[in-house]
Amino acid sequence: MGEKLIPIPGTPINLLNMPKGCAFCPRCENAMKICIEEVPPEIQMPDGHFASCWMSVKEQMEAQQEGRTMSNVTNKSEYLVEVNNLKQYFPVKTGFMKNTPLKAVDGVSFNIKPGETLGLVGESGCGKTTVGRSLLRLYTPTSGDVFFDGERVDKNSIGHMRKEMQMVFQDPYSSLNPRMTVEDIIGEPLDVHKLYSGKGERRDRILELMELVGLNAEHATRYAHEFSGGQRQRIGIARALATKPRFIVCDEAVSALDVSIQAQVINMFEELQEKLGVAYLFIAHDLLVVHHISDRIAVMYLGRIVEIADADDLNESPIHPYTQSLLSAVPYPDPKMAKERQRIILEGDVPSPLHMPTGCAFRTRCKYATERCAKECPTLTDRGNGHMVACFNNKAGIRHTFI
Numbered sequence: 001m002g003e004k005l006i007p008i009p010g011t012p013i014n015l016l017n018m019p020k021g022c023a024f025c026p027r028c029e030n031a032m033k034i035c036i037e038e039v040p041p042e043i044q045m046p047d048g049h050f051a052s053c054w055m056s057v058k059e060q061m062e063a064q065q066e067g068r069t070m071s072n073v074t075n076k077s078e079y080l081v082e083v084n085n086l087k088q089y090f091p092v093k094t095g096f097m098k099n100t101p102l103k104a105v106d107g108v109s110f111n112i113k114p115g116e117t118l119g120l121v122g123e124s125g126c127g128k129t130t131v132g133r134s135l136l137r138l139y140t141p142t143s144g145d146v147f148f149d150g151e152r153v154d155k156n157s158i159g160h161m162r163k164e165m166q167m168v169f170q171d172p173y174s175s176l177n178p179r180m181t182v183e184d185i186i187g188e189p190l191d192v193h194k195l196y197s198g199k200g201e202r203r204d205r206i207l208e209l210m211e212l213v214g215l216n217a218e219h220a221t222r223y224a225h226e227f228s229g230g231q232r233q234r235i236g237i238a239r240a241l242a243t244k245p246r247f248i249v250c251d252e253a254v255s256a257l258d259v260s261i262q263a264q265v266i267n268m269f270e271e272l273q274e275k276l277g278v279a280y281l282f283i284a285h286d287l288l289v290v291h292h293i294s295d296r297i298a299v300m301y302l303g304r305i306v307e308i309a310d311a312d313d314l315n316e317s318p319i320h321p322y323t324q325s326l327l328s329a330v331p332y333p334d335p336k337m338a339k340e341r342q343r344i345i346l347e348g349d350v351p352s353p354l355h356m357p358t359g360c361a362f363r364t365r366c367k368y369a370t371e372r373c374a375k376e377c378p379t380l381t382d383r384g385n386g387h388m389v390a391c392f393n394n395k396a397g398i399r400h401t402f403i
Contacts, residue, residue: 022054030055079111079147080279081135081247086144088127088134092354102353104130106303107144109380114246115273117280119294119311121287121326123350127303128283129170132249135281136165148247163193163243170252172232176224182235183220186210189242209238213268230261234268241272249281254289266293287330291315299323302353302361305380309387319389321366322346360392368393 010027019025025035035054042052088105105127112118120128134141137158146153148161166189169175176185186206189195196202207217213234224232233253240248250269254262266289272278284290290297291311298308299322307320318324321344328344348365351357359376363369372392380388 078113080114080116080149081112081281082145082147083111083131083135084109084145084147086131086134086146087142088130088139089142094354100354103303103356104353105134106356108300108303108305110298110305110308112247112279112281114279115277116296117273117282117294119290119297120281120283120300121285121290121297122300124285125350125353126300128300129251131300132167132251132281132283136167136249138167163189163195164245165247165249166240166243166245167249167251168233168236168240168253171256172229172236173256175236176232178224181221181223182210182215185224185235186238186242189239193243195243205242209241212241212272213238214264228261229257230264233257233261233265237265237268237272241276244276245278247279247281249283251283252285253282255284255286262289269293287326299326302351302356304361304390305388306362306390307388308380310385313385313387317387319383319387319393320362320391321368321393322362360390 008027009029013019013023013026019036021037022028022031022035022040025031028035032054038054040052040054040056042050043056086105086108087103089101089103091099092102094100108127108131110118120131122128130139133139135146135153137146137153137155140155148165151157151161153161180188183203183206186209187202190202190205196205206220210217210220215231215234215238219227219231224235227235233256237253253269254265257265269280269282270293273280280293282290282293294311296308297311297314298305299314299320300306301322307314307318307323314323315327318327325344325346328342332341346365347367351361351364357364358374360366360369360373360378363373366373368391370392376392378390378392380390383389
């Protein structure tokens, strides 16, 4: 004799007394609560046939969710931060009932890999700080896209991304609350994101951060005005590190410090990057400092990036005339070398971002400017080895060397 047949349990339902939900529910071993209450829709399965069962709906939803997860992993970019055509315009009143957009950032694009440092340099007012603040949505961008670890940064996602992206502000004297102790300043991000289970754990984490940036535990109960500029900047860095971020915007974090303190803070940034794998957007004026700490450097002029390249490549072979001028202005400690160097002095004044010139914004100060520069705005093009330049001039730059 063969194996016994397995019958369907129960009996067929009475068609005059149909159940509210799935008609097969009373006889189904896999029946769920929803089967009693709702009729399942007819859906097409991956192999092409159709089924009307809540189990099929559940399986398909799980498969789709798994597919989305796998797709996110598969399509995950090699870059931690991606900025595409970022624009930040501010309305400025220029007359009765008339506003003119001030183009602080006008179509900036760049990428940063995990554990990489991208230096951002340029004259005061070129939009460096605005880029950093817009990237973190401290300013709401006018247009453009910012992606963090493959996910778009917008008003809906920024809430849970805050702890992944932090900022060290330029002025250590005004970025710290004078009414709060060091312990409260560093602990505030922990409170906001609820990153501890008890007061003891909170205290231990604060002391750990203070030790990490070179502050003593006894400093925890002091106020910001009791510290030097370098120590205040360390407090700001500890606050930025409290949430264990993967990306930090350093907005001229060493500009207000003297040379010896600058060296200490820069060394600390590098040590933290080695220990924690943090990526930096390092905004500064000092090209020597930027070259030292950065893997790549981007040069900004009037809201746009005009050149971006590997730090050594940019130093040795600048292509854009503006980059050449910046590098030629770097001071040399050797008087003989300083006299022999050829200084490139730009003519004319920086145009107003309220009244930008047509075409290339740098053409009014460029000795290589042509009619094409007045008609077209150059885009970043690869001149080899990832050296991107926004210039119609194909001549290689004058070679410079940092000390």
